[in-house]
Amino acid sequence: MADTDSFGWGILATGKIARSFAADLALVPGARLAAVGSRSTAGAEAFVAEHGTPQTRAHGSYDDLLADPDVDVVYVATPHALHLDNVRAAFAAGKHVLCEKALTLRAADAEEMVRLAHEHDRFLMEAMWMACHPVVRELRAELASGRFGRPRHVAAELGFRVDAGPADRMFAPELGGGALLDMGIYPLTFAHLMLGEAEELAATASLAPSGIDLDIAIAGRYPGGALATLNASMTSWSSRGAAIATDQGRIELQGDFHHPTAAVFTPAGRPEDAITLTGAEPVVGRGYGNEVLEVQGCLAAGLRESPLVPHEQTLTLLRQMDALRASTGIRYPDDPA
Structure with missing residues (x-):
């Protein structure tokens, strides 16, 4: 992790569910909102102004968010159809992932996402809070x-x-x-x-x-x-x-x-x-804070999937x-x- 005393979270997309998630993230010990990515810099900055800290960075693209070295785990909050591409990019950037539900549009896409998690040795959990x-x-x-x-x-x-x-x-x-x-x-x-x-x-x-x-x-x-x-x-x-x-x-x-x-x-x-x-x-x-705690507990233990939301259950x-x-x-x- 970029900070050994906490987990740096990145939020990818800034819609309603992301705002609810960010409000609870602020309550979780050991969790810090490192960065936010939106389709525009203005959107990211507005989100950070409401939910971030002076240290939270606002990125005007998802690629810039995923390239941020302070982000350890990414919360993906885009519509279902975009999840696979977003998560594929997150794994390629070396990030762990908590992805909104439903994980993908169909099981075949979710199977591919799980395969990619294994290939990149990254944590993946559906956000079934x-x-x-x-x-x-x-x-x-x-x-x-x-x-x-x-x-x-x-x-x-x-x-x-x-x-x-x-x-x-x-x-x-x-x-x-x-x-x-x-x-x-x-x-x-x-x-x-x-x-x-x-x-x-x-x-x-x-x-x-x-x-x-x-x-x-x-x-x-x-x-x-x-x-x-x-x-x-x-x-x-x-x-x-x-x-x-x-x-x-x-x-x-x-x-x-x-x-x-x-x-x-x-x-x-x-x-x-x-x-x-x-x-x-x-x-x-x-x-939502309890699912953040679950992700962080799993990562601290070196797990790549959650016993509460295992991959097979999601599939x-x-x-x-x-x-x-x-x-x-x-x-x-x-x-x-």
């Missing part, structure tokens, strides 16, 4: 221990009305627009974390004329006969909630399920015996989304014929 969240981690461990009984059904939904204009990336097929990659990845990942790898998934979707999915509903069967109903929407205000029904009671996540404030298990017929999980460690900021979820897109007619311009 939910998997690093203390409440989600504690719930996953307690559920696996059998403390709350056998899980039989997971319900999770994430949706909000996207009122942006037709030129927005959320409506652009060439950028991976649609509900599935931006929102559906959360309920799919939540079910995977709680139940294991899906044995069967089926879906129906409402498509825009451009071919992107505005809304998608997914049903899944998981190991042991457990089931899941999962929804994502760009046209309606969902509860953003999740619940798990077991053979002994019910677990409700408090707040938005992908960054909950708590998880409450209520045994059937015994509400007075409810158990509340709040996580074994503090939530850093909104929770599994992308293969599932490939299959769901194929079955519902969701297509991107570069999809194989």
